[in-house]
Amino acid sequence: MNIQLALDRFSIEDAKAIAKEVEDHVDWIEVGTSLIKEFGMLSVKELKMTFPDKTILADMKTMDNAKYEAALCFEAGADVMTVMGAASEATITTCIQTARQYGKEVMIDLLNLTDTQKEQLKSYNDVIFCEHVSKDDQETSGSKNETTSSLFQDKRLAMAGGITEASLVRLRELKPEVVIIGSAITKADNRNQAAERLKQLSKYEEAN
């Protein structure tokens, strides 16, 4: 299981400094949508230059204009980009094709989709599907990712949204390839220790 550190609502310098604090315990680094919106592709370039050996995910949340947006983030050094599962088939397919041209990968964000909509996405192969509870849902109703079963358990699966040590223990039963964690690391008093504990908990799945 890979731990993806999600970096949101920071300056690029602070994002790099936080990632440095925890780099030994995280596998992937997400350049959060907020960084991309505020600082553009410079945020992706800087994170990739600082952490060339980490998998860098650009949380583009692409909804349209796929070829342009995919090329933009892969040229900037991203290894993985996100596209919304609610986007059209043309958008998702174009993201995947463009990623293939660059030798890169796509994560499909399942935010706010019904099971029927999710079912329709199952035909995409060799992409990562992300079960995601939004920041707004977390903040307004206190919901978190407490997924106990997923239509994508037989696929490459990621989980995101308010994940903590306690929820990681439950989510790891689904054997996700990637667990995306922002606040539980970035808002911790001791980020390095928080990331280390989360990494240790994620290893249970490999041993069982």
Ligand SMILES: O=C([C@H](O)CO)[C@H](O)[C@H](O)COP(=O)(O)O
């Ligand atoms: O994708 C995210 C969210 O939509 C804001 O852009 C976050 O990276 C994701 O939710 C992980 O952060 P936490 O919920 O703080 O763990």
